[in-house]
Amino acid sequence: MDRRLFLQTLAAGLYAPTLASAQSGELPITVSSYLLDRTQALFDGSVAIEGTDAEFVQGAIGDMNTAAFSGTGGNEITELGLHPFMLAHANEGFRDYALLPIFLLRQFRHKSVFVRAGAGIEKPQDLVGKRIGTAGYSSTSLTWIRGIFEEEYGLRPQDVEWMISNADSSAAVAGAVSAQESQIPAGITVTQGKPGLDESELLLSGEVDALFHAATPAAFVEGDTRIARLFPDFRSVEQAYFEKTGVFPIMHVLAIRRDTAAEHPWLAKAVFDAYSEAKFKAYRTKDRLTWATDMLPWYSQELDNTRQLMGRNFYPYGIEPNRTTLETLFRYSYEQGLADRLLTVEETFLPESLEFTEATER
Template sequence: MFNRRQFIQAGGMALAAGQGLGCAGASAQSGQLPITVSSYLLDRTQALFDGSVAIGGTDAEFVQGAIGDMNTAAFTGTGRNEISELGLHPFMLAHANEGFRDYALLPVFLLRQFRHKSVFVRTGAGIQTPQDLAGKRIGTAGYSSTSLTWIRGIFEEEYGLRPQNVEWVISNADSSAAVAGAASAQESQIPADIIVTQGKPGLDESELLLSGEVDALFHAATPAAFVDGDTRIARLFPDFRSVEQAYFEKTGVFPIMHVLAIRRDTAAEHPWLAKAVFDAYAEAKFKAYRTKDRLTWATDMLPWYSQELDNTRLLMGRNFYPYGIEPNRTTLETLFRYSHEQGLADRLLTVEETFLPESLEFTEVTQP
């Protein structure tokens, strides 16, 4: 009997035809529910992709996707994946502004990033502090993406820089598109009360900065020119680690970028599935923790990785990437507030309406 992963690797329908057995038939005989999961391959999902952790009761196919493409597929109805990784803020906008209800969120937070590191300036532009950005031109590839919504909210709340205090320039190309996919419509929404222009055709965000068309960049991915070592680009916060740690100590917020979602019709038809998915993702994450503890000397090239892991746990706890609602409620409600205050979400969303109701009580059983 082939499971779904073996079925695909061995030749899919051609093999099934030779055996006289399609995928649905195989699943029916094995009693496993066939599902497709679209997600990034990450350290915390590795065990799911390689099959060492399974979603109980399912025959799951894991498909790697880019976030922009996964968003678009879900929100346009063209994606039929039972489980999908989605951008948190694009989901919020689809839910609040477009009546999108095909999917509900699960409290599995697959990608989190502090965002002070994501602000870049043109050297020589006289920008040393967030307040120096007032009156400047800031380039970005997607105004309403999750990362940009976080940065604007943090900069307004922590430094008094409102989105209306700057001119926004939207680049026509994105140097990270190969990894992130094409921006979804929900990542490109513009509120009515800001100044916004389009960048020169064909120039990505870092090229806008190098050409002098903008003074700074807000961008989720590290701009290509910075990666290449171009000295005309610098981070606004050179010691971003200290700044981000101080932000966490002050607020308790660890910004969420991507979240897992389940089709509502699938969840209704198979009410056990959501918890099985949550438990499997938690188990895969804890397996990744154990790998970090025991094998970092073999799996990571950074010479002081173990020290960084120890320092992170001292600040944020052993389970520094928590799943479940309550450890993340403050972070979620902060982004909900930022979105509404920035004129993006039509109303202030709540945790209870965006997450699958039964998942509000899900908690991680394993501990690191």
């Protein structure tokens, strides 16, 4: 059963019986995003964006990026990669959309570094002089990993050779790599991988020594023992990183067309409130039922441990709980020679959304 069908089936017992547009208002809008636990209630209509008749459509992030930044994106609300948006804003004068402080996908990224087993690469410093493969150099995840590795371990982007794969094993989920995910700065060494080989095949063939990739490489998922994580106990490493920095890396963010926001000044807050409510509804489901519907045997313990470290609202929306994380990525992008200038929160987010805050409990 694919993920969409599974969630529709689950929704029959937990939410509304069918996926439907919200029929609670008058303004027709289209929202493009992934169907996730934190957006499920919006897709199935059990949470509505007040004042709208919203149609929710699923998209892949690379395709959503390209549609927005090419000027062909007609959706009033869309999910975007945070760093591709930054590059379009800073380097291309892109102003069609403004960000809303709704952060739909976050991941710690120490888990996203893979090496050839037995190659003698046991710590980040061992990567000096090695060749690293990736599907998109300037993607959000890669920008985070490079920044973290330089700041925490002293490994600079110019200390390694980069190889761009000609295929991506996660393309079916992520979509085609957008132009903003393929920018190469001056001062680093970059080569192209062999045609037809995805990133994990480059590693297995010996073309590269390591992988930096947002998605788990296909060969690793299939259990190929020739690929290993650089950080086998990545959970402990990532938790220590959060305790030290307070940074929970942001990958995807929601954006609104500037012309739509100007014409309907109430809409941005209505969207924020609806997405926040949908997320809190997902929290409640995790407390009530996910321990049973999820196959992980210690799911409840993991949820408890996460809240002990990161708080009950461990996936916060709004600017102030996320300012440090946002400004860290802005700095990484500029320091890595990707963004032409150091961006600010105030210029990239819709001005009125800077003050949006969530209720502590719902």
